[in-house]
Amino acid sequence: MNEQTLRIIDANLDRTTEGLRVLEDIARFVLENSSVAGILKNLRHTIHQAFPDYSINLISARDSAADVGRLVEHKKEPATNLVDTVITNARRVEQSLRVLEEASRLPESLAKIAIFEDARYLMYELEKELVSRLCRGDKCTKLGSYAIVDNETRLFKAIERRFRTIQFDPGTLTQREFYRLAEDSRERSRAGNFLLIIGVHLGITLSSNADGVALNESSVPISVARNLLKVDQIIGYAAKSPEEAIQAESCGADYILCSESLKEHISSEVKIPVISPVREDSE
Numbered sequence: 157m158n159e160q161t162l163r164i165i166d167a168n169l170d171r172t173t174e175g176l177r178v179l180e181d182i183a184r185f186v187l188e189n190s191s192v193a194g195i196l197k198n199l200r201h202t203i204h205q206a207f208p209d210y211s212i213n214l215i216s217a218r219d220s221a222a223d224v225g226r227l228v229e230h231k232k233e234p235a236t237n238l239v240d241t242v243i244t245n246a247r248r249v250e251q252s253l254r255v256l257e258e259a260s261r262l263p264e265s266l267a268k269i270a271i272f273e274d275a276r277y278l279m280y281e282l283e284k285e286l287v288s289r290l291c292r293g294d295k296c297t298k299l300g301s302y303a304i305v306d307n308e309t310r311l312f313k314a315i316e317r318r319f320r321t322i323q324f325d326p327g328t329l330t331q332r333e334f335y336r337l338a339e340d341s342r343e344r345s346r347a348g349n350f351l352l353i354i355g356v357h358l359g360i361t362l363s364s365n366a367d368g369v370a371l372n373e374s375s376v377p378i379s380v381a382r383n384l385l386k387v388d389q390i391i392g393y394a395a396k397s398p399e400e401a402i403q404a405e406s407c408g409a410d411y412i413l414c415s416e417s418l419k420e421h422i423s424s425e426v427k428i429p430v431i432s433p434v435r436e437d438s439e
Contacts, residue, residue: 162216165207165259168252175249176200179286182242187289196282199275206256206271239290246283250276284387291388292410295367298351299411302433306355308337310436315348323370323392323433325355338364353392358384368392370413373400378407398425 180196183189235241257272300320305311306327314322324341326334338354342364345352353368354361358381361369368390371381381391393409395401401412401422411429414422423430 168255171252175245178245242286288387302431305436321351323353
């Protein structure tokens with residue numbers, strides 16, 4: 157393999173493993189998710205060892221000082237949050253994997269094409285997972301005081317009382333009325349800086365672009381809801397026992413709703429936020 161090709165492979169191996177390490181540490185230390193961190197770690201080691209017979213040649217061909225790409229002016233925009241950091245590094249990894257995939261197609265290459273192709277598609281899913289978990293985690297830190305309302309009057313009262321999160325349930329409203337008020341409520345939530353959660357209805361959660369949905373034992377499964385919702389929409393679950401709360405957390409719920417009498421007990425059993433909501437009356 158000629159020196160130019162070795163330099164291409166070496167540079168992209170470095171980009172891939174460096175980007176994966178950034179993502180791995182975010183999964184490990186920020187999200188504290190051992191499963192995702194483990195997948196990223198294994199992927200990093202797999203890519204690092206993809207050209208075992210070329211290690212010495214790759215390092216020998218390296219010439220960072222003479223790399224013309226270092227002279228190209230490129231203004232690096234600062235990351236405004238960790239989501240930006242994840243997206244930037246994930247894209248860096250994905251692009252570098254594509255270069256490695258093409259390099260492995262060369263006749264003199266001993267690397268397996270499937271390693272890089274499989275890794276690239278896995279990276280697309282991991283990027284989505286990391287972005288989703290970060291966005292949802294950020295929203296959950298803003299849940300705060302939580303009111304449940306089921307008509308327009310109670311909704312306005314909850315807004316006036318400046319609840320941090322308002323869950324809008326359908327109550328006796330027709331689906332058309334509920335949809336109209338949910339759409340209007342989303343605009344009010346942006347102006348009033350509160351989170352809007354829709355009770356049960358996934359379709360209206362999506363159409364109104366609400367911050368999330370609250371499910372219960374009669375709703376669709378949490379896993380189904382997660383696949384249908386946008387990556388930044390959160391899922392609350394109304395639990396009637398610690399066992400039910402534990403199950404909801406394992407299925408992907410972002411927070412638990414329960415009675416005040418259960419809050420302390422459930423909080424000791426799960427890692428996600430546990431909230432005892434206020435039900436607004438129309439007085």
